[in-house]
Amino acid sequence: MATWKIYDPDAKPAKSKVKLPAPPPWRQPGPRRRAVIASTFRATDEVRDAVNVALHLRRPLLITGKPGTGKSSLVYSVAQQLGLGEVLVWPINSRSALQEGLYRYDALARLQQIQQQQARSAAKPESGLPAQKTARNAVRAAATAAATADDLDELGAFVTLGPLGSALAAADAPRALLIDEIDKSDVDLPNDLLGVLDTGSFSIAELQRVAARQPDVAVRSIEGKPVTVRKGVVSFSEYPFIVMTSNGERDFPAPFLRRCVQCTLPDPDETQLASIVRAHLPAMAGDPQMQDLLKEFLGRREQGALATDQLLNAQYLSPQRQGLSKEEQERILDVLFKSLD
Known part of the structure; x- marks a missing residue:
């Protein structure tokens, strides 16, 4: 059994780096964490029906619920079940705009490249020419560099598709996209999304301006994969499976809904909570204290909002709490079961 007091200010400082105990399965980094989230999600009948309706109709799924009810976990479960690959994620905040989700054009880096081209051209003298003629050639070279600033092979290197743009442009479509906490967005974002959600396509202005010279331009997806954009327009080959989550903190316009x-x-009710705990911690399914901890959680949830992962945290730490005094165990539960209100 691991020692509870990893940190003890009354003990002597460690002479070397302390090795921490293993983290909970859902707190492992990278792909392992996502695999656990996908495999342990427990869908209700209503959720299953909603997902299937969205898949058949190629409509985005708007999931509303309190924090910690598993809203964002759903998309990982669907992606794993249907083999949709890595989930693309667009986390929303008050500054998020549609452009951010579609693509990013690095204008500053492009300008720096042009300036470097101009500097190299101006600094390269032609042998055997008088200084005055060399200066005129330098001016012409700089003008030529500026005129070729829209070179398409180079221009595409400065365009990166965002999570929504990458989902629409994916060659291995359909992809799964999580638009997380859309209710935290600016008031205009849901309306701005309408056109893209309806048509499944969008334009890249920087590429449209030069589309007549070369229709096809190679850009990069958010994952760094090459994507060919034709005539400055990205169109989907298969509509992505989109899950948008909301904590219910605002109302959305009717056209969006x-x-x-x-x-x-x-x-989740008591039965669902027990199922979730067993899915995450199968080795602890027979823990005789699990039912007591579950009832404690439900009692405290009636007094203030609690999330399911708070129960998981408490159950995971149950073995470490054994052997502690009752007072210490209560203090730890007070930390674990802090109200979210």
């Missing part, structure tokens, strides 16, 4: 399949995740 009409284009979504809506589903609400309630707080």
